Amino acid sequence: MPVQPSIENHLLTSAKWCPSPNYNHRPSGANISLLVIHNISLPPRQFGGEYIESFFQNRLPREDHPYFAEIADLQVSAHLLIKRSGEVVQFVSFDQRAWHAGVSSFESETNCNDFSIGIELEGCDDLPYTSDQYTTLIQVTRLLMQRYPLITPTRIVGHDQIAPGRKTDPGATFDWKHYLDCLTGE
Ligand SMILES: [Zn+2]
Incomplete structure (x- = not known):
């Protein structure tokens, strides 16, 4: 029997740990x-490889693609990345503040990074996500809601809802109904 994933010490046990320097403490309270x-996809609309991991670790090889030179100096991160295969990578511990939302607000609360967890799906706005990504996202979301x-x-x-x-992102092809139905159903 495979061991069921869980969250221990604010880390997802099923994720590959790939620490990003781009985080800070959440504000007290x-x-x-x-x-x-x-x-996210790097280069845009191309999947596979490890450029996203490199980007969140501030070591994107700027000579590999013209777009990389534009973004290589940005310091950003997310807590999790779910790749096309459904594999999960964690960059920032959940209790720390990852740098994914930017200028943002939710129900009049600004700076969503302070109080949110950010999950990146490897993808783009106009191509469907994989069923493996939905399976992982639903499993991970359930664990996060429990914890x-x-x-x-x-x-x-x-992201589009807090920074309209x-x-x-995640774009019109993200199936919110399927995702939320699976979270609340059996
Ligand atoms: Zn985003």
């Missing part, structure tokens, strides 16, 4: 109470 879904119970289905949002006009 900030409760983990929002889940933000993103997408951080202020995260509820109405406090799971896309500035961000579009």
Whole structure:
């Protein structure tokens, strides 16, 4: 029997640990109470490889693609990346503040990084995500809701919802109905 994944010391046991330097402490009194879904692919619209890991570790090889030179100096991160295979990588411990949301607000609370967990799906706005990604995302979200119970289905949002006009991810191809139905159903 495979060991069921769990969250121990704010780390997902099934994730590959790939620490990012791009994080800081959450402000005192900030409760983990929002889940933000993103997408990323590097180069854009290309999947596979380890460029996302390199980007979140500030070691993206800027000579490998013209786009990399534009973004290589950004210091960003997310707590988790779910690759096309469903494999999960963790970059920042959940109790720490990852740098994924940028200028953002949810229900009049600004700076969503302070109180959210960020999950990147390897993908882009206009191509479907894989069924393995949904399977992993649903499993991980259930674990996060158990461990951080202020995260509820109405406090799971896309980046586009907390930074409207500035961000579009996870895009129209992300199947919110399937995802939320699976979270709340059997
Ligand atoms: Zn995003």
